[in-house]
Amino acid sequence: MKILLVYSLYNSKTLLKPLNTPEEINFGISYIASLLEKDGHSIRLLVLSSHFLQKSLNLTDKIINEFQPRLIGFTSVASEYPFILKIAKHVRKHHPEIYMVVGGTHVSLNPGKVIESLFDAICVGEGEHPMRDLVFQLENGIQPSGIANMWIKKGNYIEKNFPRPFLKDLDSLPFPNRNMWFEWIEEIPEARFSILLGRGCPFLCTYCCNHALRKLAEGKYVRFRSPNNILEEIRYLHENNPEKREYFFEVETFNVNSEWIFDLCEKLESFNDTLESPLEYGTNFRIGARSDFDNMFSAFAQANIRNLTVGLESGSERVRKEILKRNYSNDDIILMVKSARKHNLNICFQNMIGLPGEREEDFLETIRINRICQPDTYNLNIFFPYPGTELAHHCKEMGLMNNPIDSRMERTIPVLELPSFPIKRIRKRCIWFEYDVYKGKTPIIKLLLGTFRRKMIYFNPVLYNTMGKMPILRKAKKILRRLVE
Numbered sequence: 001m002k003i004l005l006v007y008s009l010y011n012s013k014t015l016l017k018p019l020n021t022p023e024e025i026n027f028g029i030s031y032i033a034s035l036l037e038k039d040g041h042s043i044r045l046l047v048l049s050s051h052f053l054q055k056s057l058n059l060t061d062k063i064i065n066e067f068q069p070r071l072i073g074f075t076s077v078a079s080e081y082p083f084i085l086k087i088a089k090h091v092r093k094h095h096p097e098i099y100m101v102v103g104g105t106h107v108s109l110n111p112g113k114v115i116e117s118l119f120d121a122i123c124v125g126e127g128e129h130p131m132r133d134l135v136f137q138l139e140n141g142i143q144p145s146g147i148a149n150m151w152i153k154k155g156n157y158i159e160k161n162f163p164r165p166f167l168k169d170l171d172s173l174p175f176p177n178r179n180m181w182f183e184w185i186e187e188i189p190e191a192r193f194s195i196l197l198g199r200g201c202p203f204l205c206t207y208c209c210n211h212a213l214r215k216l217a218e219g220k221y222v223r224f225r226s227p228n229n230i231l232e233e234i235r236y237l238h239e240n241n242p243e244k245r246e247y248f249f250e251v252e253t254f255n256v257n258s259e260w261i262f263d264l265c266e267k268l269e270s271f272n273d274t275l276e277s278p279l280e281y282g283t284n285f286r287i288g289a290r291s292d293f294d295n296m297f298s299a300f301a302q303a304n305i306r307n308l309t310v311g312l313e314s315g316s317e318r319v320r321k322e323i324l325k326r327n328y329s330n331d332d333i334i335l336m337v338k339s340a341r342k343h344n345l346n347i348c349f350q351n352m353i354g355l356p357g358e359r360e361e362d363f364l365e366t367i368r369i370n371r372i373c374q375p376d377t378y379n380l381n382i383f384f385p386y387p388g389t390e391l392a393h394h395c396k397e398m399g400l401m402n403n404p405i406d407s408r409m410e411r412t413i414p415v416l417e418l419p420s421f422p423i424k425r426i427r428k429r430c431i432w433f434e435y436d437v438y439k440g441k442t443p444i445i446k447l448l449l450g451t452f453r454r455k456m457i458y459f460n461p462v463l464y465n466t467m468g469k470m471p472i473l474r475k476a477k478k479i480l481r482r483l484v485e
Contacts, residue, residue: 001071001135003069006045007047008084010050011412019181022194029045034173075104101131102123103127126167147161195247199221204390207391222256234271265300284311300345310375312350313326314351316363323355334372346377356394
C-alpha cells in the first residue's frame with residue numbers, strides 16, 4: 001500500500017529544502033516508515049513549512065497526485081497542530097478518498113479535542129505497531145477496528161481502544177528510515193547524524209511532558225537499546241556514509257544507567273580502534289547532585305564522546321528547585337564542567353529565560369554561572385508553555401495565558417508577560433546574553449556583531465519571517481554570519 005507521511009516545521013526559510021541537517025529528522029515517523037517498508041509497503045515523505053501555507057497546500061496536491069497514497073499519516077507538536085489541521089482540511093476537501101490518521105505528542109496529550117476534528121483516526125502513544133495494524137486492515141479491505149492505541153471514527157461513534165504497553169524491546173525495530181528525508185535537506189557540510197538510543201525519561205521536570213506521557217500506558221517507560229544494537233546502526237551508517245565523522249546520541253538523559261553507559265563506551269572504543277580515523281560522538285548529559293563525573297568522563301574520552309549538551313536551564317538554584325524540579329547545586333555544575341575540561345570534553349549549555357515565577361535577578365545568576373563555566377557553545381531558549389506540561393498548567397493558574405499564545409517562533413520570542421520579568425527586559429537580556437557571558441573572553445567586535453545580528457533578526461518577527469522571501473535579506477544574513485564568524 002502507498003502511505004504518505006507528513007511532517008511540518010515553522011522556522012524554515014525555503015519550502016523545498018526546509019531542513020538543514022540529518023540531525024533534524026523526526027524519529028517517530030522514521031521508525032514507522034522503516035517498519036512499514038519492512039512489510040513491503042511504499043512510503044513517501046512530505047515535509048512542509050507552516051511559514052508558507054499556500055505553497056504548502058500546492059505542494060501537498062502535487063505529491064498526492066504523483067504518489068496516489070491510500071493513507072496519509074500526520075505527526076504534530078502543539079505549535080504545528082493548527083497548520084496540520086489546515087493541511088488535513090484541504091486534503092479532506094480535494095482528496096476525500098484518502099484515509100487520514102494523526103499522532104505525535106500533542107495528539108497523545110489532547111486526544112479528546114483532536115478526535116473531534118476531521119481525521120479518521122488518531123494514535124495515542126507509540127505509533128509503530130498501531131500504524132502497522134491500521135495499514136494491514138486497510139490493505140485487506142477491513143473497516144479499521146480494535147487497534148490498541150488508536151481512536152477510530154465510525155460515523156458518529158468514536159471507538160476508543162485500550163492502550164498497548166510501552167514497547168519493551170527497542171532492538172526489535174528496524175533502523176529508522178533516513179533516506180526519505182534527504183530530498184528535504186539543504187545539508188551543511190559539517191552536519192552530523194543523530195542516533196536514537198532510548199525512549200522515556202525518569203525525571204519530572206515541569207517544563208517537559210514526559211510526566212504525562214508515561215501515564216499513557218503500562219510497562220517500563222524508560223528504555224534503552226542494547227549497546228550491540230546501537231553499534232550495529234553506527235557501523236551501518238558509517239559504511240554507507242564514510243564522509244560523516246560525527247554522530248549525536250539522541251536520548252532524553254544519557255547518564256541514567258551506569259552499567260549500560262560503560263558497556264556502550266567500551267564497545268565504541270573498540271569500534272574506533274578498527275578505524276583509520278575515529279568517529280566522534282556527542283550526547284545529552286544531565287547534571288546530578290554529588291555525582292562521580294570523573295570516572296564517567298574518562299570513559300567518554302576513551303570512547304571519543306567529546307560533546308556534551310547539558311541542561312543548565314537556570315543558574316538560579318531557587319528557580320531550578322521551586323519551579324523546574326531540578327535538584328542540583330551550582331557547585332555541582334561547576335564541578336561537572338571542571339571534570340569535563342580535565343578530559344577535554346566540550347560543553348554546550350542549554351539555558352532558559354522567561355519562566356513563570358522567574359525574576360530578572362534569577363537570570364543574572366544564569367549569566368553568572370555561564371560566565372564562570374564558559375561553555376564552548378550555548379543555546380538560550382525563551383520559555384514556551386507547551387500544553388500538557390506542569391508549567392503550562394501553572395501559567396494558567398497564574399493568569400498568564402488568558403490571551404491567545406502565538407506559537408510561531410516558539411522559544412525564540414517572549415509570549416508571557418511576567419509581573420516579575422517584563423517582556424521588554426527578557427528581550428534585552430536575550431539580545432545581550434552572549435556579550436554578558438563572553439565579554440573579555442571573546443573578541444569584542446565579534447560579540448557586538450553577534451548582538452546586532454540577534455537584535456535585527458531573531459527578535460524582530462517581521463524581519464525574521466521575511467528572510468526566506470527576499471534574496472537581499474538572505475544575502476544580508478549571510479554577510480552578518482560571516483562577519484560574526
